Amino acid sequence: MAAFDYAPAIVLLPFLSFLVSVGVAVSGRDLLPKGGALPGIAATAGSFLLSVWMFLTVSGGQYYDETIYTWAAVEGSFELTFGLLIDPLSAMMLVIVTLIATLVHVFSLGYMNDDGQTGLPRYYAGLGLFTASMLGFVVADNLLMAFMFFELVGLCSYLLIGFWFREAGPPSAAKKAFLVTRFGDYFFLIGVVAVFATFGTSQFAGAEAFPVLAEEVLLGEASANTFGFAPQTWFTIVGLLVLGGVVGKSAQFPLHTWLPDAMEGPTPVSALIHAATMVAAGVYLVARMYGFYALTPTTLAIIAFIGGFTALFAATMGVVKREIKQVLAYSTISQYGYMMLALGSGGYIAATFHLMTHAFFKALLFLGAGSVIIAMHHNEDMWDMGNLKEKMPVTYATFLAGSLALAGIFPFSGFWSKDEVLYEALVHGLGGLGGGEAEGALLLGAWAMGLLAVFFTGFYTFRMVFLTFHGESRSDTARNPHGVGWNVKGPLAVLGVLAVVAGFVNMVPVAKLTGAEIEFLHKWLEHGPAGLTSEHYTELTHEFAHYTAGTLAGGELGTALISGGVSLALALAGVGLAHVLYNVPEPTEHTDKLGGIKTLLYNNYYQDEYQVWLATGLTLPVSRAADKFDQGVVDGVVNGVSSVSLFSGSRVKQLQTGVVSNYAMLLTLGLTVLLVVFGLLGGWF
Amino acid sequence: MLLQSQLPNSLALAPVLVLALTALLLLVVDSIDPDSTNSAALAGISVVGALTSLGFAGWFLSAGTGQVSTGGGISLYGEALVVDGMALFFMAIFASVTAMVAIGSYDYLRGKPHQAEFYTLVMFAATGMGLMAAANSLATAFVALELASLPSYALVAFLKKNRGSVEAGLKYFLIGAVSSAVFVFGISLVYAATGSMVFSDVAEALNGTEFVGVAGLGVLMIAGGFAFKTASVPFHFWAPEAYEGAPAPISAFLSSASKAAGFAVAFRVFTEAFALSAIPAGIDWVLLFQILAVVTMTLGNFAAATQENVKRMLAYSSIGHAGYALIGLAALSAGSAQNGNVMGASMAHLLVYGFMNTGAFLFIALTEHWDIGRRFEDFNGLGSQAPVACAAMTVFMFSLAGLPPFGGFFSKYFLFAGAIGAGFWWLAAVGAVNSALSLFYYSRVVKAIWIEDPSGEFQITSKPIGLYAAVMIAALGTLVLLPGFGPVIEMAQTAATALFA
Numbered sequence A: 001m002a003a004f005d006y007a008p009a010i011v012l013l014p015f016l017s018f019l020v021s022v023g024v025a026v027s028g029r030d031l032l033p034k035g036g037a038l039p040g041i042a043a044t045a046g047s048f049l050l051s052v053w054m055f056l057t058v059s060g061g062q063y064y065d066e067t068i069y070t071w072a073a074v075e076g077s078f079e080l081t082f083g084l085l086i087d088p089l090s091a092m093m094l095v096i097v098t099l100i101a102t103l104v105h106v107f108s109l110g111y112m113n114d115d116g117q118t119g120l121p122r123y124y125a126g127l128g129l130f131t132a133s134m135l136g137f138v139v140a141d142n143l144l145m146a147f148m149f150f151e152l153v154g155l156c157s158y159l160l161i162g163f164w165f166r167e168a169g170p171p172s173a174a175k176k177a178f179l180v181t182r183f184g185d186y187f188f189l190i191g192v193v194a195v196f197a198t199f200g201t202s203q204f205a206g207a208e209a210f211p212v213l214a215e216e217v218l219l220g221e222a223s224a225n226t227f228g229f230a231p232q233t234w235f236t237i238v239g240l241l242v243l244g245g246v247v248g249k250s251a252q253f254p255l256h257t258w259l260p261d262a263m264e265g266p267t268p269v270s271a272l273i274h275a276a277t278m279v280a281a282g283v284y285l286v287a288r289m290y291g292f293y294a295l296t297p298t299t300l301a302i303i304a305f306i307g308g309f310t311a312l313f314a315a316t317m318g319v320v321k322r323e324i325k326q327v328l329a330y331s332t333i334s335q336y337g338y339m340m341l342a343l344g345s346g347g348y349i350a351a352t353f354h355l356m357t358h359a360f361f362k363a364l365l366f367l368g369a370g371s372v373i374i375a376m377h378h379n380e381d382m383w384d385m386g387n388l389k390e391k392m393p394v395t396y397a398t399f400l401a402g403s404l405a406l407a408g409i410f411p412f413s414g415f416w417s418k419d420e421v422l423y424e425a426l427v428h429g430l431g432g433l434g435g436g437e438a439e440g441a442l443l444l445g446a447w448a449m450g451l452l453a454v455f456f457t458g459f460y461t462f463r464m465v466f467l468t469f470h471g472e473s474r475s476d477t478a479r480n481p482h483g484v485g486w487n488v489k490g491p492l493a494v495l496g497v498l499a500v501v502a503g504f505v506n507m508v509p510v511a512k513l514t515g516a517e518i519e520f521l522h523k524w525l526e527h528g529p530a531g532l533t534s535e536h537y538t539e540l541t542h543e544f545a546h547y548t549a550g551t552l553a554g555g556e557l558g559t560a561l562i563s564g565g566v567s568l569a570l571a572l573a574g575v576g577l578a579h580v581l582y583n584v585p586e587p588t589e590h591t592d593k594l595g596g597i598k599t600l601l602y603n604n605y606y607q608d609e610y611q612v613w614l615a616t617g618l619t620l621p622v623s624r625a626a627d628k629f630d631q632g633v634v635d636g637v638v639n640g641v642s643s644v645s646l647f648s649g650s651r652v653k654q655l656q657t658g659v660v661s662n663y664a665m666l667l668t669l670g671l672t673v674l675l676v677v678f679g680l681l682g683g684w685f
Numbered sequence B: 001m002l003l004q005s006q007l008p009n010s011l012a013l014a015p016v017l018v019l020a021l022t023a024l025l026l027l028v029v030d031s032i033d034p035d036s037t038n039s040a041a042l043a044g045i046s047v048v049g050a051l052t053s054l055g056f057a058g059w060f061l062s063a064g065t066g067q068v069s070t071g072g073g074i075s076l077y078g079e080a081l082v083v084d085g086m087a088l089f090f091m092a093i094f095a096s097v098t099a100m101v102a103i104g105s106y107d108y109l110r111g112k113p114h115q116a117e118f119y120t121l122v123m124f125a126a127t128g129m130g131l132m133a134a135a136n137s138l139a140t141a142f143v144a145l146e147l148a149s150l151p152s153y154a155l156v157a158f159l160k161k162n163r164g165s166v167e168a169g170l171k172y173f174l175i176g177a178v179s180s181a182v183f184v185f186g187i188s189l190v191y192a193a194t195g196s197m198v199f200s201d202v203a204e205a206l207n208g209t210e211f212v213g214v215a216g217l218g219v220l221m222i223a224g225g226f227a228f229k230t231a232s233v234p235f236h237f238w239a240p241e242a243y244e245g246a247p248a249p250i251s252a253f254l255s256s257a258s259k260a261a262g263f264a265v266a267f268r269v270f271t272e273a274f275a276l277s278a279i280p281a282g283i284d285w286v287l288l289f290q291i292l293a294v295v296t297m298t299l300g301n302f303a304a305a306t307q308e309n310v311k312r313m314l315a316y317s318s319i320g321h322a323g324y325a326l327i328g329l330a331a332l333s334a335g336s337a338q339n340g341n342v343m344g345a346s347m348a349h350l351l352v353y354g355f356m357n358t359g360a361f362l363f364i365a366l367t368e369h370w371d372i373g374r375r376f377e378d379f380n381g382l383g384s385q386a387p388v389a390c391a392a393m394t395v396f397m398f399s400l401a402g403l404p405p406f407g408g409f410f411s412k413y414f415l416f417a418g419a420i421g422a423g424f425w426w427l428a429a430v431g432a433v434n435s436a437l438s439l440f441y442y443s444r445v446v447k448a449i450w451i452e453d454p455s456g457e458f459q460i461t462s463k464p465i466g467l468y469a470a471v472m473i474a475a476l477g478t479l480v481l482l483p484g485f486g487p488v489i490e491m492a493q494t495a496a497t498a499l500f501a
Helices: A007-027 A033-059 A088-113 A120-139 A143-161 A169-199 A210-218 A230-251 A259-264 A269-277 A278-288 A297-318 A324-344 A350-376 A395-406 A413-433 A438-469 A486-505 A506-516 A520-526 A534-544 A553-580 A596-602 A605-656 A662-684 B002-006 B007-034 B039-063 B085-108 B113-134 B138-156 B163-194 B199-206 B212-230 B238-247 B248-273 B285-305 B311-328 B337-369 B385-399 B405-420 B425-450 B465-480 B483-501
Strands: A063-076 A076-086 B074-076 B081-083
Touching: A007 A033, A007 A063, A007 A076, A007 A088, A007 A120, A033 A120, A033 A534, A076 A088, A076 A120, A076 A143, A076 A438, A088 A269, A088 A278, A088 A350, A088 A486, A088 A520, A120 A143, A120 A269, A120 A278, A120 B465, A143 A169, A143 A230, A143 A269, A143 A278, A169 A210, A169 A230, A169 A259, A210 A230, A210 A534, A210 B238, A230 A278, A230 A297, A259 A269, A259 A324, A259 B385, A269 A278, A269 A324, A269 A350, A269 B039, A278 A350, A297 A324, A297 A438, A297 A605, A297 B074, A324 A413, A350 A413, A350 A486, A350 B248, A395 A413, A395 A438, A395 A553, A413 A506, A413 A553, A413 A605, A413 B002, A413 B385, A438 A553, A506 A553, A520 B212, A520 B248, A605 B425, A662 B163, A662 B212, A662 B425, B007 B039, B007 B074, B007 B081, B007 B085, B007 B199, B039 B085, B039 B113, B039 B238, B039 B285, B074 B238, B074 B425, B081 B085, B081 B113, B085 B337, B085 B425, B085 B465, B085 B483, B113 B248, B113 B285, B113 B337, B138 B163, B138 B212, B138 B248, B163 B199, B163 B212, B163 B238, B163 B248, B199 B248, B212 B248, B212 B285, B238 B248, B248 B311, B248 B337, B248 B483, B285 B311, B285 B425, B311 B337, B311 B405, B337 B385, B337 B405, B337 B465, B337 B483, B385 B405, B385 B425, B405 B465, B405 B483
Parallel strands: none
Antiparallel strands: A063 A076, B074 B081
């Protein structure tokens, strides 16, 4: 178990780089070359190597679940601990996060340092803490620890989105991200407390883990405090409470509004937020405690429906955006919708798969966009670009690979994972419908939305590609772009390769077609500590949520092929439409053809407006009323009590006349009153 | 067991005997050198005497002398006195306060005449308090109470040239005389009804007595005598005047040790002589103490809130604290298993109070030594001049208010928790409301010394070492009693539980 002794170092190394950068930032002097980038790169690279070691060890069939530190213990009740859980899921996530964090650090050399930005130690301190928080979240072995690191991730995103705090936009965007996710986290916190109150533990793994206890309660083998509800109902409530945090962090409808604004942050930060940390945290949390969610069909159906809806909803908004990062922002919301859809439809592996491929191709797209932005002197408007493929071939090639993956074009990575997501939703929806379950219809509805979103995804992705890289240059900067260095191209190349090949680890349709044993991810997630394997989850969804696989024509293989074919056709249709409309030398805006929908889309379905209205029109009056109540009633009572006491105090003071014979009289009177009262009460006379 | 095997039983009173001997020694010193103003020698003898007494009390407490583990209380002189855990616990409180007061007086009395008499009177009063804690018969209780009171009257009037001091002494004496009359009349009535003075015999005779009325009058009047000693309503009138007029170390002594002595003897009388298991149903003294507790804490806190003079504010706050400590008698019920816990919590509160209240009055002594005035405004900005002493005063104030992380927090917490555990949640609620109110006037002091700008120039020319040392010891005690509260409360509750056995 030697490898696992070094597991804490994965989290601590980036934290150390954070401390170093903070020290430099506080000193106010330029103590480190590159403004503190090198410690960050060294730390994340070290974490990456350690993570790979963990990955190899886990693949050898060893797992790690240890409590490191108990920071509060209530005798006979519960313990609050920090601990590490390294199983196939977290080992895989560790590799993804550390790899992308390392690449983002390297890329930052080009994006921040070469650009002559100031405040770099602060920037690298933020990146270090961000990475450390996410890694701590990934390896957390209990829900409370996960919550704490979840919050740290939120804090870091606030700090980094608001990095350019002297401008108007970033601080506001940072606040919005913080407040909106905080709104979700509020429910998460109640959920954590509810888990403790119900099970007395929040461990993810082991015989005493709360998903295991919940399962036993539902089977009637154990009991728990369910606060008067039926266990199934109560677990649904708890699951939904925790889901609040997930919806906030993973930017699902209706708490997705913070994410597009978060584009105000530096682009490498966006890459980190979208691909590997903040947004991924929400989905990862559901996967982490999937054994709990799998027990409650209602929660699963809600997750699936939110996911499918968000996928379509966000994709339609991405269609009309002018700025390259805005398009990517909506694509992120949409893609995490797919992951939620998969989780809700029992596709634990599919969700994990899409989480992985998306991490690679979305990081790639953001870094590619960052490269374009460097070249364009920080102009992000796609209508000012055009024909950049001639000037920046490396960026173009890798960006294209990422776009093909995002659009879900065969054989790029996104195709395989998105295909599996939709396949899982379809078969379980069909199975549910066949079995007469109400959730079946819900799943099919979510699947239909997800499928429709494929078309939009293909369209907006390639609208972005064509506007940015094809056609004629539409501005002077686009004709004379700024060059980019190795530190930009290197990470792009690495991610470009991954965006192409990452899908090959789990080619389910090919496996079904040929019968070859190439579903490596399935194999990977099948093993693990008891209760944390994909096989166990499948049993749970089958047993408790009654998920069964239904088929279309042609049995399992036929369904897989039909599903894959339809989604590929839709994606190609989207790409084709974009090609027709925008892959011309002088593209024009076609948004007017949308009529009234255009305004609706430009305004993002008025989501911000209604949330602002909720804040100003609803919350503010309620707060005012509460304030009135506080000022008038609560303070009034308090002030009243104090006036009464001060008034009676001064009366008492007057009683103390200073004349000793008065004292003697009052004393005697008091005694007499007491004597009479007690005499009467006690019947002495 | 230690004591029984190694020392004669009569030495169980050693903590008190040492105090008496110290007083006599001081008299000897005085007769050799009548005009001595050698404060160091006199204060030194007193401090050594008090510390020796404390040492004995501590040793006996830890050795288990007179406690259940070694066969229960040691009764002496034909059951006139008894030494048990509670007696020793209170003796430790008296000795600690006496030591701090003696150290503080070293500077306070510098250059004043009759110093030997001062220390002698303090020692005799402390002896009386120790005897009060050990009294096992109404006769000894009365004598001990007078032994504690008479020197106190003289001490309050010690500043003979100061009109306030003399006036306070006279008032204290007159109210004391009335109260003593009530007390001794009560004793005579109880004797008339029971035919005995010894507590256990009184309890036996009360059980099923036909003279309920006579006994009831007696019990109530005896309670009046204790109310005087503890400065509880309606026998409290002397307290604000006496505490304000007396030399500040004596205010500290009276409001901490003398008050605790009143509680010591009250606890024993009402658990042994008028035990709930033996008392006739017509004599509901628990209700009496509930009334006294609520009225006393409310009156004390309300009056303290409107004071302009810090020392007088502390005097009223001391009345308020008597109300809290009365919960130890007010939250009892016959046969309840919680009785020992409540009374033990009250004892522990008196211990903590002994440190924090003594410290606060010694801080006042310090300001009187500097001659900077007595009102809140006069303390403005003192923090910048004497930061260490002011930090200590802040500790005392917050601890008196019952804020964590100071000793006063735990003692109040256990007291209120004990009351709730015994089913008297409303007593705890009244106590909590009063505590919240008390924060108002305690924080006024803190605000004045740290936040307000100085209103005038201070003439702080000296840093009196004795007063500083005494204040520091009190502050240290207040702080150490937070981590060290576990053993203290355990000891107090064990000792109190033994009384109900």
